[in-house]
Amino acid sequence: MTGSIYIGSLEQGSGKLVVTLGIMELLSRHIDRIGFFRPVVHGDGTTDNDINLIKKRYNVPLPIEQMHGITHKEARALLASGQEQRIYRTIVSKYNQALEQCDFLLCEGPNISTLSEAFDYDISIRIARELGTPAIYVSNGLDHSVDEIIRNIQVAENTFEQHRASLVAVFVNRVVPEIVVNEKEKICNAFKGSVPISLLPNMPSLSMPTMDQIIAAIQATYLSGPKNRLLRDVRDIKVAAMSSNNYLEFLEKDDLIITPGDRPDIILATLAAIISKTYPSPVGLILSGNFLPSSSMMRLLEGLDDLALPIYSVKTDTYRTAMQAGSVPGVLQAKNEQKIAKALGLFETHTDSKDLRQRIAVTKSNIISPLMFEYALFERARQVKQHIVLPEGSDDRILRAAEILRLRDVVDLTILGDQDQVHNRATQLGLRLQDVNVIDPQTSPLRDEFACKLYELRKDKGMTAEYAYDRIADVSYFGTMMVYLDKADGMVSGAAHTTQHTIRPAFQIIRTPPDVLLVSSVFFMCMDTRVLVYGDCAVNPNPDSEELAEIAISSADTAAMFGIEPMVAMLSYSSGKSGQGEDVDMVRKAVDIVHQRRPGLPIDGPIQYDAAIDATVASKKMPDSQVAGKATVFIFPDLNTGNNTYKAVQRSSGAVAIGPILQGLNKPVNDLSRGCLVPDIVNTVAITAIQAQASNRKHKSLQ
Known part of the structure; x- marks a missing residue:
């Protein structure tokens, strides 16, 4: 199996990482080099939880810097400057680079809850469309009725249809267990399409943070207790500000206790609950307010490591500490094997894995987005770099396109025009064209050679040597002769000239093969x-x-x-x-x-x-x-x-x-519309380079 699959959502809190894990587990059993990619991430990608989890667990062969497309900060800056298309172009480029190094690439869409309001809500599906890969959609069923679940899936399916993106399967995650048992058939029958729908029941522990995640988020300092018990799930956070007698009445299993550091009674009561067989066991203890226990209490804690719970301290007050701790989300992490096992068990129990794998294997997207087409053009043009001549050096669009082509290392270029004027105008536009060759047909040493060749080719049509010398100074004739005499591999013109002016020299000089x-x-x-x-x-x-x-x-x-x-x-x-x-x-x-x-x-x-x-x-x-x-x-x-x-x-x-x-034509010459934009020029040059590759191969095979 080769290819890719995209996992996306339009809803906050869908828990799509559970589905990502399940798909990775499923595919990794059958594919050796499976890769992972995220189009948009926070930070520089090295701290992205999903990337780090998948890379470590499945030994992904890609370096982390190749496992994401663009950062959230970069995307916001491009949006602010009106360069939204560049966001998708960057994602497409990085995605293809990753895909080339893997047998299969799983792409997980951005987290909707962390995206700026500047992004459209359907950005996840738009990315899937630009990448041209089949997709799996994950919907959030938490606290939703059957009708709400159906409505959300219909919205997603309609959005996929509007974007013409291929949909392989739908997962509704975090569904009320009773709905999974009693209403699954009703939900699946609500859709006429052949896309399978899987319901994953809500498993609260998967969304609970661990003690380890909370102490990292609130920057707590270790005081006492075992460090090997930090991966327990925190079911609830309790603030102990009352007497120890009343506090014990509220204590429940897997609570994280927050109390001021000058409350030894709460500390002792919590330790007693750990030892007692009649009280539930809390997860840990956070001492707030920058208060530390007395030296005698610390000595007591040091002697109770085997029985005690993790105890940490923070500088913030109790209220702020509780608010910060309560806002920490629970996420699946590579080091928490127990929680990963729960997630995989949930996925595998409620998914027809064999059918899903077959659907992924046979579903091929026929989508070719403009950006994917452009990327393929550039990659092919780079394979055997060609030399393209641009005769219209007096046009700003040509100069801008030339800079892009050189920065992206697509082709070698020659621009025709007055050298001083071209370089001065490039400087005024802030362009870097230092490594682009500029030839002035009027003064070039090649003018005599080209004029003689033009006369030789056209003398039977009545052309004189004097007229050939004058004619070859025209940029279209000069550029065409460069191609004919193998001083360039192809020519692109027409931004400032008519179609007839561009192609007539090609008809006269380059001509067509006999067949x-x-x-x-x-x-x-x-x-x-x-x-x-x-x-x-x-x-x-x-x-x-x-x-x-x-x-x-x-x-x-x-x-x-x-x-x-x-x-x-x-x-x-x-x-x-x-x-x-x-x-x-x-x-x-x-x-x-x-x-x-x-x-x-x-x-x-x-x-x-x-x-x-x-x-x-x-x-x-x-x-x-x-x-x-x-x-x-x-x-x-x-x-x-x-x-x-x-x-x-x-x-x-x-x-x-x-x-x-x-x-x-025997060699490629291409025309531009006089209303062309810079991207049109860039793409046409890349196409001309690919035509030149084919033309050169054909000529070599005939020699």
């Missing part, structure tokens, strides 16, 4: 939970059937190159055999051509967009299609339809559109 009929383009449409491929939305105005087939094949290859399983939908205004007409017949013929050229490629058409993307519509319009309702690659019948559709989807759904990405 490619035409250059086309795709957009990567990054939705909330998946990445789709749209083609052709930028280059070919009115493709015929042969050209549509070529676009479909190239787009499928591009999708596969970037880890998207190609399921190709050839779009039209009708689905299947329902429509007639020249436009529909052209699409139908294109599908036949693809079947002949690529018989194994999943493709269908003509098909309407709704039938291609929606399984419910597909079941009615094209029930026998292997593509309908599952399409990942959408081929539009013409440029007018494609360009308008991608822009409509982008603007109305908030999708991130990366592209246009050109396909079919």
Whole structure:
């Protein structure tokens, strides 16, 4: 089994650590290298209780600094500066780094009770969506009626559905035992889905603090008694401020007693209760007010170690001490084997472990969030670093993107433009571009060489040597020639130039392989939970059937190159055999051509967009299609339809559109929208680098 699972909650006090322990115990029996990760933690992660417990108990192979994504303090600072997306980007990056070192990674969501009000309440599920991992939800059933439990689960399931996050199972923890026995069937039958629901009865001792946790929290100083009895659960805290006779009437088993240090009568009465067979045994004694017992009393205590209870002192007064001690939560800790055994026993008794393990093993999330897609791009681009040229050095967005690309060590870069102007503008913007090469085509020693090559390539088309010398000074021609002559691996332009200005030199100089009929383009449409491929939305105005087939094949290859399983939908205004007409017949013929050229490629058409993307519509319009309702690659019948559709989807759904990405050239040159943002440039450069890797491999194999 390989993969990951996410455990999250939207409710305070759900006790999800019990479920985390149970899942870790279950999976560790079958997986050698199992990892653990928390997306948001307090402090620097080294003091996170859940991380320390899981790491120690299950010998997690990750160092602690790799077991968390971001600290609460860092997240708050990013939120305050309007950089919320960077929070998720950091979490995704750290999560993937951890996942790469394990056979399976269990991710436990943040504790809702400790998150700032600045976070949305559904942050835990939003993180699961960004990570693209199946999830287990933990609900808090403490003091809730059956109807309240059902309502809370429905809210959670609706939230998962809204975020399109995969839900594997639901646990309702801390449920009244009578409900577990008598109402489980009613709760499970309230849901139509196939997600199993487990009810864990409330076990009060799991939420009780231990003596050890309380003395650490209130910074108590050791006075007397055994130190090996500090892991007992504290059922209640009693303040002894009355006479010893009345105090004994209130004493109960597992009480922690707080009394002023100048009350020897209470100390003696408590010790007597320990010895007596007729009185309950307290857990320990805290002496408040910075008062210490007399020397004779201390000598007495020293001689009673085997029978006595732990005694500690604090400087704070009785009231403050009681308030502080009463606010200490009970948490499962690695050193408390007894409490861990209780938690595991609770989980295993009320969970179908075999069924749950099988569900975890077979449930694979098909979610690809934009951040996960971006992370995968950067990781692949880094594997064999490429050299990309950016011709538009006068555009601030290009300079900002260049800094990000270098800081993240994605590619090597050359920027075209006046060197002094580029460096001065970078300084004004506060950017660090010292290791980025800057070339001015007007003054570069390469101008003569490039002009000669351009003349050689284009003289049959009527180009003169003088015109070639002037033309090569244009940044688009100069950058394209760098790629052609292997002085760069790819080029990205278009932020300040038209598509035609960017791609015309590529058509003239780089050209296409012999087996490619035409250059086309795709957009990567990054939705909330998946990445789709749209083609052709930028280059070919009115493709015929042969050209549509070529676009479909190239787009499928591009999708596969970037880890998207190609399921190709050839779009039209009708689905299947329902429509007639020249436009529909052209699409139908294109599908036949693809079947002949690529018989194994999943493709269908003509098909309407709704039938291609929606399984419910597909079941009615094209029930026998292997593509309908599952399409990942959408081929539009013409440029007018494609360009308008991608822009409509982008603007109305908030999708991130990366592209246009050109396909079919011998070497990669990609165009940017003039309205592009810095992240668009960064992502397009990473995509270009991956295309360059594939292009270089192909050229080497042909040599």
